[in-house]
Amino acid sequence: MERLQKVIANYGYASRREAEKLIASGQVKVNDVVVRELGTKVSSSDIIQINNVQIDKNIGYEYYLLYKPRGVISSSKDEKGRKTVVDLIDTESRIYPIGRLDYDTTGIILLTNDGNLANMLSLPKSNIDKTYIAKVDGILKKEDIIKLKNGVIIDGYKTKKAKIKVKKIDKKNKTSIVEVTIHEGKNHQVKKMFEAIGLKVLKLKREKYANLDLTGLKVGDYRPLLIKEVKKLYSLVNNKNSY
Numbered sequence: 513m514e515r516l517q518k519v520i521a522n523y524g525y526a527s528r529r530e531a532e533k534l535i536a537s538g539q540v541k542v543n544d545v546v547v548r549e550l551g552t553k554v555s556s557s558d559i560i561q562i563n564n565v566q567i568d569k570n571i572g573y574e575y576y577l578l579y580k581p582r583g584v585i586s587s588s589k590d591e592k593g594r595k596t597v598v599d600l601i602d603t604e605s606r607i608y609p610i611g612r613l614d615y616d617t618t619g620i621i622l623l624t625n626d627g628n629l630a631n632m633l634s635l636p637k638s639n640i641d642k643t644y645i646a647k648v649d650g651i652l653k654k655e656d657i658i659k660l661k662n663g664v665i666i667d668g669y670k671t672k673k674a675k676i677k678v679k680k681i682d683k684k685n686k687t688s689i690v691e692v693t694i695h696e697g698k699n700h701q702v703k704k705m706f707e708a709i710g711l712k713v714l715k716l717k718r719e720k721y722a723n724l725d726l727t728g729l730k731v732g733d734y735r736p737l738l739i740k741e742v743k744k745l746y747s748l749v750n751n752k753n754s755y
């Protein structure tokens with residue numbers, strides 16, 4: 513048994529607070545009876561209606577966190593018939609990725625059918641931190657790091673301040689492993705930032721997206737987001753009518 517407002521929120525119909533308001537104002541029925549008690553517990557067999565419309569599990573929002581493998585396209589369909597990130601998720605819902613990772617980039621990507629959240633997260637002003645680990649062909653010099661941190665010009669645009677940490681240097685093979693945290697999402701941004709200082713990215717993985725990381729997942733695995741994780745994402749994009 514779950515509290516009514518929690519069930520309404522879990523299915524994505526309203527935030528917990530909105531659900532409480534709906535209940536208190538008499539807009540919610542359980543098994544055809546108006547319920548105004550906030551603590552009311554319901555089971556999966558109870559029929560819940562909001563303004564006489566039955567809650568349908570199948571049209572509730574879904575949110576997934578996928579550990580994207582290489583060789584998969586970050587879109588819902590591919591004209592060339594290549595595998596997409598959506599193909600990796602077992603759902604009947606029409607979900608799509610939030611933002612993109614390149615075909616050869618691995619790591620964290622979110623998918624949902626919640627257009628509102630997807631749009632807000634994709635807005636440049638949303639300032640969502642994304643952390644990448646890049647294997648770079650070359651050894652970074654101090655001035656390279658400073659340039660990357662302060663912003664470099666890519667496609668005529670100066671990138672915003674970034675966090676840059678050199679994690680490892682392989683002097684023999686002349687490669688570096690660099691952690692890059694940015695909150696913009698220009699196309700191929702990380703690769704182009706390194707290109708701007710004359711270095712090629714050999715491998716790229718996104719390890720973190722906002723409050724989320726890949727803990728417990730293997731390449732190709734996915735999991736649904738917890739409601740509290742979705743709420744956190746909403747709070748990060750400052751939406752007052754949030755989940």
Ligand code: URA
Nearest residue numbers: 614617700701702703
């Ligand atoms: N930056 C890139 O260059 N590629 C990605 O896939 C993501 C960020």
